[in-house]
Amino acid sequence: xxxxxxxxxxxxxxxxxxxxxxxxxxxxxxxxxxxxxxxxxxxxxxxxxxxxxxxxxxxxxxxxxxxxxxxxxxxxxxxxxxxxxxxxxxxxxxxxxxxxxxxxxxxxxxxxxxxxxxxxxxxxxxxxxxxxxxxxxxxxxxxxxxxxxxxxxxxxxxxxxxxxxxxxxxxxxxxxxxxxxxxxxxxxxxxxxxxxxxxxxxxxxxxxxxxxxxxxxxxxxxxxxxxxxxxxxxxxxxxxxxxxxxxxxxxxxxxxxxxxxxxxxxxxxxxxxxxxxxxxxxxxxxxxxxxxx
Amino acid sequence: xxxxxxxxxxxxxxxxxxxxxxxxxxxxxxxxxxxxxxxxxxxxxxxxxxxxxxxxxxxxxxxxxxxxxxxxxxxxxxxxxxxx
Amino acid sequence: xxxxxxxxxxxxxxxxxxxxxxxxxxxxxxxxxxxxxxxxxxxxxxxxxxxxxxxxxxxxxxxxxxxxxxxxxxxxxxxxxxxxxxxxxxxxxxxxxxxxxxxxxxxxxxxxxxxxxxxxxxxxxxxxxxxxxxxxxxxxxxxxxxxxxxxxxxxxxxxxxxxxxxxxxxxxxxxxxxxxxxxxxxxxxxxxxxxxxxxxxxxxxxxxxxxxxxxxxxxxxxxxxxxxxxxxxxxxxxxxxxxxxxxxxxxxxxxxxxxxxxxxxxxxxxxxxxxxxxxxxxxxxxxxxxxxxxxxxxxxxxxxxxxxxxxxxxxxxxxxxxxxxxxxxxxxxxxxxxxxxxxxxxxxxxxxxxxxxxxxxxxxxxxxxxxxxxxxxxxxxxxxx
Numbered sequence: 001x002x003x004x005x006x007x008x009x010x011x012x013x014x015x016x017x018x019x020x021x022x023x024x025x026x027x028x029x030x031x032x033x034x035x036x037x038x039x040x041x042x043x044x045x046x047x048x049x050x051x052x053x054x055x056x057x058x059x060x061x062x063x064x065x066x067x068x069x070x071x072x073x074x075x076x077x078x079x080x081x082x083x084x085x086x087x088x089x090x091x092x093x094x095x096x097x098x099x100x101x102x103x104x105x106x107x108x109x110x111x112x113x114x115x116x117x118x119x120x121x122x123x124x125x126x127x128x129x130x131x132x133x134x135x136x137x138x139x140x141x142x143x144x145x146x147x148x149x150x151x152x153x154x155x156x157x158x159x160x161x162x163x164x165x166x167x168x169x170x171x172x173x174x175x176x177x178x179x180x181x182x183x184x185x186x187x188x189x190x191x192x193x194x195x196x197x198x199x200x201x202x203x204x205x206x207x208x209x210x211x212x213x214x215x216x217x218x219x220x221x222x223x224x225x226x227x228x229x230x231x232x233x234x235x236x237x238x239x240x241x242x243x244x245x246x247x248x249x250x251x252x253x254x255x256x257x258x259x260x261x262x263x264x265x266x267x268x269x270x271x272x273x274x275x276x277x278x279x280x281x282x283x284x285x286x287x288x289x290x291x292x293x
Numbered sequence: 294x295x296x297x298x299x300x301x302x303x304x305x306x307x308x309x310x311x312x313x314x315x316x317x318x319x320x321x322x323x324x325x326x327x328x329x330x331x332x333x334x335x336x337x338x339x340x341x342x343x344x345x346x347x348x349x350x351x352x353x354x355x356x357x358x359x360x361x362x363x364x365x366x367x368x369x370x371x372x373x374x375x376x377x
Numbered sequence: 378x379x380x381x382x383x384x385x386x387x388x389x390x391x392x393x394x395x396x397x398x399x400x401x402x403x404x405x406x407x408x409x410x411x412x413x414x415x416x417x418x419x420x421x422x423x424x425x426x427x428x429x430x431x432x433x434x435x436x437x438x439x440x441x442x443x444x445x446x447x448x449x450x451x452x453x454x455x456x457x458x459x460x461x462x463x464x465x466x467x468x469x470x471x472x473x474x475x476x477x478x479x480x481x482x483x484x485x486x487x488x489x490x491x492x493x494x495x496x497x498x499x500x501x502x503x504x505x506x507x508x509x510x511x512x513x514x515x516x517x518x519x520x521x522x523x524x525x526x527x528x529x530x531x532x533x534x535x536x537x538x539x540x541x542x543x544x545x546x547x548x549x550x551x552x553x554x555x556x557x558x559x560x561x562x563x564x565x566x567x568x569x570x571x572x573x574x575x576x577x578x579x580x581x582x583x584x585x586x587x588x589x590x591x592x593x594x595x596x597x598x599x600x601x602x603x604x605x606x607x608x609x610x611x612x613x614x615x616x617x618x619x620x621x622x623x624x625x626x627x628x629x630x631x632x633x634x635x636x637x638x639x640x641x642x643x644x645x646x647x648x649x650x651x652x653x654x655x656x657x658x659x660x661x662x663x664x665x666x667x668x669x670x671x672x673x674x675x676x677x678x679x680x681x682x683x684x685x686x687x688x689x690x691x692x693x694x695x696x697x698x699x700x701x702x703x704x705x706x707x708x709x710x711x712x713x714x715x716x717x718x719x720x721x722x723x724x725x726x727x728x729x730x731x732x733x734x735x736x737x738x739x740x741x742x743x744x745x746x747x748x749x750x751x752x753x754x755x756x757x758x759x760x761x762x
Contacts, residue, residue: 016308017310017358018358019358019367024609024611026622027622028313028364029313032362034315034317034340035317037362039361039362039363039364040359040360040361042362043359043360043361043362043364044359056609060604062451072611073622073623078454078604078605078608079609079611079612080451080604080611081612081613081615081623082614083447083473083474086447086474089411089439089445089447090448090450090451091451092411092437092439092444092448092451093409093411093447093448093453093455093459094455094604096409096437096448097409097451097452097454097456097459098456098604098605100605101455118440118444122439188360189323192356192359195359228318230317230322233319283430284430287431288430291435
């Protein structure tokens with residue numbers, strides 16, 4: 001596209017987009033559909049990395065399978081695209097073998113809370129030092145729009161063709177109940193908040209959980225006649241209330257209903273590794289070398 | 294938008310990479326000063342992309358840039374004396 | 378390189394196969410184990426959990442075998458030598474991650490202390506019925522290595538070999554114990570660390586920017602890095618190119634899958650490990666592995682006392698199968714007798730390699746105990762007729 005072909009004044013073609021150094025530019029453009037919110041969360045994550053000031057060599061990202069599972073492969077980090085639902089246990093091994101790494105798990109709601117649900121609750125229980133970003137779009141996008149554990153009641157999906165009658169997960173409540181030390185939810189309308197939460201998650205020691213609500217215009221929105229991505233962001237804007245410190249049991253989602261966003265949990269608890277090191281130092285006085293030191 | 298000042302106190306501009314835009318319109322919809330519009334023409338993939346239709350109102354806040362799922366646009370403040 | 382003395386419990390011990398396997402792993406440099414309790418394998422991880430704090434390493438009991446089998450792979454990319462330990466039902470849960478280890482070329486050791494199946498089967502009693510599962514269990518085409526120890530001493534010795542092969546070929550390596558080998562207690566001699574040869578990971582000397590994750594030389598095995606070194610690697614279970622990037626096309630698939638197979642197949646000759654006893658000139662050759670080889674040894678002795686010319690070929694490495702060796706023997710011998718604690722698994726490989734040139738007699742056993750030597754003796758007599 002030549003400069004002349006552009007319309008409007010003051011519009012420059014430039015490649016120095018501040019997020020590009022955080023992306024594998026040789027893999028772009030990405031595979032996500034027009035209006036898919038995953039790319040916006042990645043944009044926020046790139047800015048969180050930038051603002052964190054962390055050395056990119058010290059950060060690793062692990063994804064599972066699905067549309068959001070592709071995130072790892074687009075980040076200019078040591079990146080791991082693992083199996084469906086198993087990003088968290090992979091990340092657990094990576095983190096424990098090299099505790100100096102900041103390990104980020106970045107995956108979708110189906111991946112993390114259905115097939116990966118067991119790993120999710122146990123990593124939170126152990127307070128494994130991982131930052132978990134869950135892009136919640138209420139559907140299985142990669143396979144064509146099936147019901148997820150987060151699909152609100154009443155929404156239609158290909159495997160709930162007459163509307164979903166299952167009770168969905170309230171993921172912040174689940175993470176909180178299992179012991180996560182940082183729990184936040186934002187939408188891709190709240191990009192500044194989301195980027196800040198990710199920055200806080202990167203700095204937080206222990207299991208941090210950030211849920212990012214994001215539209216899936218191709219499958220979830222279209223099947224439910226909700227319009228395009230912009231329409232979903234307008235919904236997020238209209239129906240979201242920021243309630244930092246909200247009791248997570250009250251933040252469940254309903255079909256196109258009110259959304260409570262905010263930083264719900266921010267507390268301190270020893271990580272699994274700190275607990276192990278502290279305990280074994282007491283058990284073996286003078287003999288045990290703390291792991292990772 | 295009649296309550297918005299015709300000209301922003303802080304001056305900014307945007308940069309667009311039309312060929313990677315997928316036309317989702319997040320940037321246009323959520324621009325706080327409504328400075329962006331869709332292009333008349335299409336990019337290679339057949340999408341309309343954003344153009345800075347009202348450079349005089351752009352503050353360079355980069356909200357377009359943070360919203361963009363395709364890393365196709367970003368905003369920045371103009372340096373003193375720099376023209377958009 | 379030589380073993381790290383911190384992990385080597387030099388001396389003569391009286392220990393069971395599960396514990397000896399753990400000591401073998403420690404001597405081999407294993408410093409990360411993720412596991413989940415399952416009879417009859419649990420003693421391996423129990424000992425590791427007890428030993429590792431003062432050796433310097435990590436044990437974590439995961440929430441299930443699926444998690445264990447991928448936590449170890451994360452640890453590999455963090456730089457550790459790793460192992461997980463299980464038995465039949467747990468092994469079944471791990472299948473997807475065997476494929477992941479194969480396609481990402483993740484060096485790791487899976488210990489399977491075999492018990493009777495299918496399903497929960499006979500948790501406390503032996504079998505050797507997972508032999509085909511470890512070869513073929515995950516979907517798609519790939520190669521693995523499997524070893525079968527027949528004593529606590531071998532649980533130690535061969536475990537070091539298992540780790541070394543995992544590092545050399547970057548494949549999942551299976552350590553095919555069984556309940557009897559795991560729970561029998563015998564003398565185990567652990568040498569000085571300086572006498573134990575340990576294979577180092579194939580670390581690259583290339584700098585970030587020069588290094589490609591899956592670029593290989595003539596031996597078809599790529600060099601490794603770990604996360605945090607600035608290489609910005611991308612590791613994926615998708616079909617990928619030399620950089621590790623997803624490549625969704627038939628050409629990339631063919632190139633990758635062929636290399637995953639050929640890096641083992643082209644080294645099949647180096648991967649033959651058998652123990653031969655009187656095989657040359659024998660009319661009948663008993664082919665056995667693991668605990669069954671000890672029972673078969675009695676049957677072979679008895680047959681010889683009856684004047685039969687019987688040889689005994691014990692497979693130490695079961696996969697890759699020493700097909701060439703069997704093929705050559707089939708021209709010189711009348712028959713093979715294959716006793717195993719399953720209803721006929723490795724015998725299929727013997728039949729395939731013999732290709733009709735020698736008779737092949739299966740001595741199946743549903744598991745729960747070992748064969749009666751008389752059953753194997755009867756098969757030898759029948760085969761020699």
